[in-house]
Amino acid sequence: MIDRRTVEQIARLARLELDEERVVKLTDELSRILAHIDKLEELDVTDVPPLTHGTGGADVYRADVAGPVLDRDDALRNAPDQADGLFRVPRVIGDA
Amino acid sequence: MTTSDWELVIGIEVHVQLRTESKMFSPAPNAFGGEPNTRTDPYTLGLPGTLPVANRAAFGLAIRVGLAIDAELARYTTFDRKNYFYPDLPKGYQISQLDHPVVEHGKLPLASGKIIRINRAHLEEDAGKAMHEGGPHSVIDLNRAGIPLLEIVSEPDMRSSAEAVEYLTRLKLLLRYLEVSDCDMEKGSLRCDVNVSIRRSRTEPLGTRCEVKNLNSFKAVEKAIEFEFQRHQRCHAAGEPIVQATLLWDDDKEETRLMRTKEESADYRYFPDPDLPPHHVTETWIDDVRKTMPELPWMREARLAELPGITAYDAGVLIQDRSIADFFEAASVVAGDPKAVANWITGELFGLLREHGDDVRESGITVDGFGRLVALVKDGTVGAAGGKKVLAAMYGRPDADPRALIDELGLGQISDEGALREIVQRALDSNPKTVEDLKAGKKKAAGALVGWVMKETRGSANPGLVNKLIGELTR
Amino acid sequence: MQAFPAVATIAQDVRNGGRSARSFTDDALARIDAHGEALGAFLHVDVDGARAHADEVDRRAAGGDDLPLAGVPIALKDNLCTNGVPTTCGSRILSRFIPPYDATVVARLRAAGAVIVAKTNLDEFAMGSSNENSAFGPVRNPWDLARAPGGSSGGSAAAVAAGLVPVALGSDTGGSIRQPAALTGTVGLKPTYGRVSRYGLVAFGSSLDQIGPLSRNVEDAARVLAVIAGGDPRDATCSNDPVPDVVAGLEDGVDGLRVGLPREYFDDAIGDGVKTLVRRAANRLATAGATLIDVSLPHTSYGIPAYYIVATSEASSNLSRYDGIHYGHRTKDAADLAETYERSRTEGFGAEVRRRIMLGTFALASGYYDAYYDRAMRVRTLIRRDFEEAFEQVDVILSPTSPTPAFKLGEKTSDPLEMYLADVLTVTANLAGVPGLVVPEGLCDHDGARLPVGVQLMGPLWSEARLLQVGRWLERTREEAISIPEGAAS
Structure with a gap:
């Protein structure tokens, strides 16, 4: 189950803006989806390892060799806003 | 420092940029500075569809650090995603290591012999740089994004700001010896955050801790710790609770200010990165790295102090830079007088290096030439003043012969x-x-x-x- | 409309100078021009680029280059990055995005002489099973324009089914190649996870995504796979093991083959018309000397819940990069950075993508991770073990692909959960990493229309060659022809 407060909190984490209508709708939809997902609780998985890495490869490395760089114009070509070779964003307040 | 009934407890997180040719997960070059956004590739920009592939050399450097601090090296190590939004983080997540770091449980000795335990050291990628130059905008340079970082996390084992600074000084020295990083705080290749708490006595559990970020020098570390020590005591005296929080150090005002409290703390939603299969650090790999390990600085310091005429102080100065210590040892053999060589290095040579802004390896002054010059001064062929002129003339000329220069410059001494x-x-x-x-x-x-x-x-x-x-x- | 010749025939013609790559390309462009819009199958047609590239292929072929796909026109799902050519993922947030690099599969196709003619429509960020979640409008099923072609590789499937291109690439995270192939009467292959490089495939669920071909026949799929498969230094999850020859054994028989019929895949939720055709294929195999064995994949019913946690969790992280800062849509009216993030993302993503980001963010959030993400990853292991145990008894598994043939546009959009549940027969292969091949078996009457049904073959990890061989046999012995549907050429 998921309540309205949790939906709003998750939306903040996901950087999504939800108006009243969307909050109500998503709370309902996610509740019904999670009710189905709760079926997983039927299984005892205590001693089952998680399948975290696809088809079992390991130890894949890249040799430490510097490769080509993108031309700066190409790097910035898709930028919504830029100035003097830099990406430009509304002022950052505070820190991460 | 004020004496106090309170015990100060400090833990430190150090981020060092690793000295590799290319970035942690992509081939873009790893270098300081450069015109903004000229050291990127599709991965660095976080473009859709790009994938990380781990740089093997970064692991090698992490193993080096692990061996030097006598740590456990992970036989199985994995990467996780740390999710947060910030304009200098193009993918919206940083690849780091949470559950299976490459290095765990190390120790770093202080001069007193006290051991500072190191909880872990893990690999991750650096973020870009967001710059705020007034006005309604901030600007982003992604040259730094993706540079390999090793985050070294100590246990809360330090009890004074002096110990904290000593830990950092020794850690920096070690990392430079290992040639893992140039550890230049001004360039940001070494950065540290400190965790501070206080308690009544060492039998009490640790108090509520505050993390201080934005410490740009060891001096700032010292001041920030002292500031927090006083602030925590004042809180206790006033009966106010200490709130677990992340603080920023303001170097101008010399005070900390609140960045966020624990309640507002980010939920990073760590999970194993599905793009990176696990890594195994094998015995063979560790052995290969071990063969390339230099003598640790404190071992060398003790050994040099045994040389004739060399004081503990001299040894301490000489080992600060591995290339200087190497130079000293080799030149001492040539000159046959370690003390005289030490004096000439710490006096004249350091002066010249400072003046030219060079590393001794780039100075053009050879071990052989330097050692012979010291010997020529010692036997009176040239006076001290003349010797200085000869040394200056040797700068940038690896093939210069000190004996010939004495004659050329007319600096021969009449000792007849x-x-x-x-x-x-x-x-x-x-x-x-x-x-x-x-x-x-x-x-x-x-x-x-x-x-x-x-x-x-x-x-x-x-x-x-x-x-x-x-x-x-x-x- | 006449179908394109087989891929091998086109390539041979071009290499021999019998017909030019340019001529095949112009043919495909003309077909796309005439019929593409009615289907909504394409988001970008690269007329100039395709012609220029075709001319280059002709020069290379004339110079004696051995190009396995010389002059083969191909369409790419628009979540595959193409250098200098828009790549939108069917999303408003990337509506003006032009990648500065090629996906590995794109580079390999080009090197092999294939000519990329167009980018195909898809559910936004490959999230959907009907192709109704594209920001640029739905794709229509060539068999009945009122119906969905399936998704999320709906544009690729419709383009191939309608004969506009001989082959296309799609991507499959929970059935996104196989289900549309089944619903459009085309062949669709999801390779083993790690068989094909994902570099340049815009990530949805990184541990599930695979690129694969959609084609009119099994051999064409095999020939495309042969070009795109194999290790890639840019994708650490891509296997460096040599890829076996997937074409050589295609005409081998099925005598002695052990075919598993998983009982969980034939339950009441599966339509009778679909079951009948899967049984028909099974019986044909039995008659030819294969052994039919009842098997059980006991955790099948946990597939959907596990899948929707794993896929959305990974997606919530993968889609964090679309924040309006470095590329993609940025809102016009934000007061500050926080608003820039929230508004850009809210405006840029469609409802289904937002829903999945919410679900995935929830599943990874502190306090919920263990109950959802971690648990789902463990259930994944159980599903993998189901397959491992089944493949101790059988060589391949034969099953339906989709519970029903193509459904009507709008039929399932009101209830996201209902749409999710229809993926029950395909998500398990992605969770376990095993390959799946869909081959059309025939047509059935459904809901007032005559619609194709595709059967699904699944095999152990890295068994693409075997699946293609069995698929080719089913295709060769099929009792009815699957031609280009009339509706497509309207």
Whole structure:
């Protein structure tokens, strides 16, 4: 189950803006989806390892060799806003 | 520092940029500075569809650190995604290591012998740089994004700001010795955050801690710790609770200010990165790295202090830079006098290096040339002043021969006693009044006579010998 | 409309100078021009680029280059990055995005002489099973324009089914190649996870995504796979093991083959028309000397819940990069950075993508991770073990692909959960990493229309060659022809 407060909190984490209508709708939809997902609780998985890495490869490395760089114009070509070779964003307040 | 009933407890997180050719997960070059956004590739920009592939050399450097701090090296290590939004983080997540770091449970000894335990050291990628230059905008340079970082997390084992600074100083020295990082705080290749808490006695559990970020120098670390120590005590005295929080150090105002409290703390939603299969650090790999390990700085310090004439202080200075210590040891063999070599390094050579802004390896001064010059000074072939001129002339000229330079520059010293005795006699003959003064006990008069001889010989007379002869001939 | 010749025939023609790559390309462009819009199958047609590239292929072929796909026109799902050519993922947030690099599969196709003619429509960020979640409008099923072609590779499937291109690439995270192939009467292959490089495939669920071909016949799919498969230094999850020859054994028979029929895949939720055709294929195999064996994949019913946690969790992280800062849509009216993030993302993503980001963010959030993400990853292991145990008894598994043939546009959009549940037969292969091949078996009457049904073959990890061989046999012995549907050429 998921309540309205949790939906709003998750939306903040996901950087999504939800108006009243969307909050109500998503709370309902996610509740019904999670009710189905709760079926997983039927299984005892205590001693089952998680399948975290696809088809079992390991130890894949890249040799430490510097490769080509993108031309700066190409790097910035898709930028919504830029100035003097830099990406430009509304002022950052505070820190991460 | 104020004495206090409270015990100060400090833990430190250090981020060092690793010295590799390319970035942690993509081939874009790893280098400082450069025109903004000129060291990117599709991965660095976080473009859709790009994938990370781990840089093997970064692991090698992490293993080096692990061996140097006598840590456990993970046989199985994995990467996780740390999710948060910030304009300098193009993917919206940083690849880091949460559950299976590459290095765990190390130790770093302080000079007193006290051990600072290191909880873990893990690999991750650096973020880009967001710059705020006033006005309504911030700007982003992604050159730094993706540079490999090793985050070294200590246990809360330090009990004073001095210990914290010593830990950092020694850790930095070690990392530079290992050639893992250049550890330049001004360039941001070494950054640290400190966790501070206080408690009544060492039997009490740790108090609520605050993390201080934005510490740009060891001086700032020291001041920030002291500031927090006082603030925590004031809170206790006033009966106010200490709120677990992340603080920023303001270097101008010399105070911390609140960034966020634990309640507002980010939920990073860590999970194993599905793009990166696990890594195994094998015995063979560890052995290969072990073979390339240099002598640790504190071992070397102890060994150098045993050399004839070398004080503990000299040894401490000489080991600060691995290339200097190497230079010192090799030149001592050539000159046959470690103390004289040490004096010439810490005096003249350091001066020249400072002036030129060079590393000794780039100075063009060879171990052999330097060692021979020190020997030539010692045997009186050239005076100290002349030696300095010769050394300056050797700068940037790896093929320069100090003996030839002495002649070329006319700096050869007259150490021939017979020849000098004759010149000194002339000095006495030409300056009867001064000789009288000298005989009357005016010590300064000897200086005037030496000056006369130096003038006559264009400064090439061995001053020790001149003094001795003046003494003999006026007796 | 006449179908394109087989891929091998086109390539041979071009290499021999019998017909030019340019001529095949112009043919495909003309077909796309005539019929593409009615289907909504394409988001970008690269007329100039395709012609220029075709001319280059002709020069290379004339110079004696051995190009396995010389002059083969191909369409790419628009979540595959193409250098200098828009790549939108069917999303408003990337509506003006032009990648500065090629996906590995794109580079390999080009090197092999294939000519990329167009980018195909898809559910936004490959999230959907009907192709109704594209920001640029739905794709229509050539068999009945009122119906969905399936998704999320709906544009690729419709383009191939309608004969506009001989082959296309799609991507499959929970059935996104196989289900549309089944619903459009085309062949669709999801390779083993790690068989094909994902570099340049815009990530949805990184541990599930695979690129694969959609084609009119099994051999064409095999020939495309042969070009795109194999290790890639840019994708650490891509296997460096040599890829076996997937074409050589295609005409081998099925005598002695052990075919598993998983009982969980034939339950009441599966339509009768679909079951009948899967059984028909099974019986044909039995008659030819294969052994049919009842098997059980006991955790099948946990597939959907596990899948929707794993896929959305990974997606919530993968889609964090679309924040309006470095590329993509940025809102016009934000007061500050926080608003820039929230508004850009809210405006840029469609409802289904937002829903999945919410679900995935929830599943990874502190306090919920263990109950959802971690648990789902463990259930994944159980599903993998189901397959491992089944493949101790059988060589391949034969099953339906989709519970029903193509459904009507709008039929399932009101209830996201209902749409999710329809993926029950395909998500398990992605969770376990095993390959799946869909081959059309025939047509059935459904809901007033005559619609194709595709059967699904699944095999152990890295068994693409075997699946293609069995698929080719089913295709060769099929009792009815699957031609280009009339509706497509309207």
